[in-house]
Amino acid sequence: MLTNAAHKLNYRVIVLDPTINSPAGQISDKQIIGSFKDRKKILELAKLSDFITFEIEGVNDKTLEEISKKGKPVNPNPKILRTIKDKLKQKIFLANHNIPVAEFAVIETEESAKKQGEIWGYPFILKARFDAYDGRGNYLIKNDNDITNALKKLSGRPLYAEKFVNFKKELAVISARDIFNHVESFAIVETLHKNNICHIVKSPAQVSSAVKIKAKKLARKVLKDLGGVGVFAIEMFLEKNGKVLVNEIAPRVHNSGHHTIEAYNVSQFEQHIRAITGMPVLKPKTKSRAAVMINILGNRNGKAKYKREEKIKIMNAVNIHIYGKMETRKERKMGHITVLGNTPSEAERKARKAHKHISI
Secondary structure, eight states: OOHHHHHTTTTEEEEESTTTHHHHHHHEEEEEEOOTTTTTHHHHHHHHHBBOOOSHHHHHHHHHHHHHTTTTBBBBHHHHHHHSHHHHHHHHHHHTTTTOOEEEEEOOOOHHHHHHHHHHOEEEEEEEEESSSSSTEEEOOHHHHHHHHHHHTTTTSSSSEEOOOOOOEEEEEEEOOOOOEEEEOOOOOOEEEEETEEEEEESOOOOOOOHHHHHHHHHHHHHHHTTTOEEEEEEEETTTSSOOOEEEEEEOOOOGTTTTHHHSSSHHHHHHHHHHHOOOOOOOBSSSSOOOOOEOOOOSSEEEOEEEEEEGOOOOTTEEEOOOOSSSSSTTTTEEEEEESHHHHHHHHHHHHHTEEOOO
8 A cells, every 4th residue: 555655656666575475565666575674685675765664563673773874764763663663662752751641560570460460450451562463462461360371472572561441432543744844634533443453443533522632632742752754653542531542653554544545635655655755744635524444354264365246346435455465364454445424334334234245
C-alpha cells in the first residue's frame, strides 16, 4: 500500500523483505531479499535509495541511525524508533512528557511480578518490551498462578507490567507530520479487537465532542514531543469516566488507517510518502459520512487460496484488498474490506455481509 502510494507520486520503490515474492516486492521496482535487521542488506538498500522509511518496528535502528548521520534521509528518525520499539522506554517517554498512560512497572523476577499483583490487584498485563505486536508477547495475569505460566511463555524476554485498564472503547488517531512541522490528523476511529488482533475499524468513532478534542490534542502533543516526520498511529483507551489514555504509538502507517485509501482525498500511505520525501502533508477530507474496515484473517495454515463469491460484485461501495501473501495462517492478516456509508452501523452491516463471501 505504501508502494502504490509512492508510485502514484512518481517515485520508484525498492523493498527490503526476507520473503521471496513478498506483497510489496510483487509491485515494487526492485526487492532485496534479506532480514530487516541485516546491516549489509540495509546498507545495500541505502546506496540505491534517496529516502528510507520502515513499516515495522523490528528493524536495525542502529544501522538506520548510521545511515542518517551520513546525510541520507531516514524517517521517522531512528532515535524515535529506538524509543518506541522498547515498550517500556515508550511508556517512560510518555509519562515524562505528561501524556496520560496506564500505570506500569519493570518486572525482572517472579517475586517482582507477584509484588505488582499485591499493589495493583488482579488482573494486570505482563508484556514483552520488544517485538510484540497483535497481542503477541502479552499475557493477562488473573492470579498468582498465572505468573509462573506467563514467565515460562515469555522466557528470555525483558518484561514490564501494566495495570489493567477496564476501558469503554479502544480508539486510534492517525496523524502525519511533515518537515515543515505541519501536523494533519484523520478522524478518530474506534477499533474492535478479538484475541488482541484488530478485527474492525469504525470511522468516525462514536464518541462525544469532548473526547474527540482530547484525543486530537493528545495526538498532536505526542507528535510534537517525539519530533518525528511521517505517519504515526496513536492508540488510546477511553475509560468509562471519559478520561483518555495513550496505549501505544506505532511510528508507521497502521491497520487502523487502512480505510483512508477510499474514505479520504488522501490516504495515510500517501501522507507518509509525502512527509518522508519532504513534501507537505495534505488536509484530509472525507468522501463519505462513515467508513468501516474489516480485516480478512486467515482461518487455517497452508497455501493461500483466495475465493470470492459472485454476490460481492453487485454490492456497492465494497472495496476489497488482498495482500498477496503466499502463505495463510490462523489470524494472519491476509487482506481487508472497506465499506463507505452514511453511518458506521450501515457500513459495518455491509462489510460483515461481504466478509462472509470471502475466504483465503
